[in-house]
Amino acid sequence: MSDATPPAGFGRPDLTAFARLDGLGLSVTGQRLEPDRAVLACRVVEPDQWCRRCGSEGAARDTVIRRLAHEPLGWRPTVLEVVVRRYRCADCGHVWRQDTSAAAEPRAKLSRTGLRWALEGIVVAHLTVARVAEGLGVAWDTANNAVLAEGKRLLINDPTRFEGVKVIGVDEHVWRHTRRGDKYVTVIIDLTPVRDGAGPARLLDMVEGRSKAAFKTWLADRDDAFRDAVEVVAMDGFTGFKTAAAEEIPDAVTVMDPFHVVRLAGDALDRCRRRVQLAIHGHRGFRDDPLYKSRRTLHTGADLLTDKQSDRLRALFVDDAHVEVEATWVSTSA
Numbered sequence: 001m002s003d004a005t006p007p008a009g010f011g012r013p014d015l016t017a018f019a020r021l022d023g024l025g026l027s028v029t030g031q032r033l034e035p036d037r038a039v040l041a042c043r044v045v046e047p048d049q050w051c052r053r054c055g056s057e058g059a060a061r062d063t064v065i066r067r068l069a070h071e072p073l074g075w076r077p078t079v080l081e082v083v084v085r086r087y088r089c090a091d092c093g094h095v096w097r098q099d100t101s102a103a104a105e106p107r108a109k110l111s112r113t114g115l116r117w118a119l120e121g122i123v124v125a126h127l128t129v130a131r132v133a134e135g136l137g138v139a140w141d142t143a144n145n146a147v148l149a150e151g152k153r154l155l156i157n158d159p160t161r162f163e164g165v166k167v168i169g170v171d172e173h174v175w176r177h178t179r180r181g182d183k184y185v186t187v188i189i190d191l192t193p194v195r196d197g198a199g200p201a202r203l204l205d206m207v208e209g210r211s212k213a214a215f216k217t218w219l220a221d222r223d224d225a226f227r228d229a230v231e232v233v234a235m236d237g238f239t240g241f242k243t244a245a246a247e248e249i250p251d252a253v254t255v256m257d258p259f260h261v262v263r264l265a266g267d268a269l270d271r272c273r274r275r276v277q278l279a280i281h282g283h284r285g286f287r288d289d290p291l292y293k294s295r296r297t298l299h300t301g302a303d304l305l306t307d308k309q310s311d312r313l314r315a316l317f318v319d320d321a322h323v324e325v326e327a328t329w330v331s332t333s334a
Helices: 112-123 129-136 140-156 191-197 212-221 224-229 241-247 258-281 307-317 320-331
Strands: 026-034 037-044 058-073 076-089 095-097 165-173 184-190 200-207 232-235 255-256
Touching: 026 129, 037 095, 058 112, 058 129, 076 129, 112 129, 112 140, 129 140, 165 191, 184 212, 200 212, 212 241, 232 241, 241 255, 255 258, 258 320, 307 320
Parallel strands: 037 076, 165 232, 232 255
Antiparallel strands: 026 037, 058 076, 076 095, 165 184, 184 200
């Protein structure tokens, strides 16, 4: 007969702890495995029989079921069916339910653990909202609305996120691909950790619209301590952002961010190549034209060229007719 004694270091199976429900004030009372999900029956651990109006002890009246999407276990959607007692006060007649705020926000469809799993999936694991919704077994809108609300609570409503900001970056981003509504948002990020070598940039805020007024209003809403601490504002070539920064934080230095500097240099190189191509051949680049064949290689920095690419550019620059392209390439790749 085999020894049924658990090995050292093992305890009795505990589904409540395994599903991380002990931190939510819940206890598992049963399970049901369905083809597409696992359902855990739960009860609220702490009783809540005292009337919230008069303080008298109430009597259990009935129960209701609250369903919450929980973090998936083994990528199988997990649903919590929480039995919530309803009490009635014998003195004042007030009716209330057990407090489940430890498990989820009022009217929320995701448990707190499930919501945290969704946030970590999007921010850390770079999952799409559709993938997160699939893991939770909920609709896309349900997952998206919950993540946006929690992100706003953790980020936008956090007053400490503006502390220590000395370098900010501002740029526009296309977030809506429909004909209705403003499709642009102005994104403001904190570049201080990047400049100091302390870590990556972090998001500060997003403002609907792409204009001088959008950025100027955002800066005006910040307190004097924040505006006085900003030393550098990095942006693209949009003059509206520069004017807004000059009016609201005049002591800050405005610079163009590296991405747009490289992009403008690349655009200048392309214009020069096309002009020389047209002057020599009288037509736009064809497949076998040397300048057209080298158009992608010209966008590669000198220190990143392979031997084959270096040989191609040397052969291109031997022709004196390409001297303008060579001079532009040298100046933009330096």
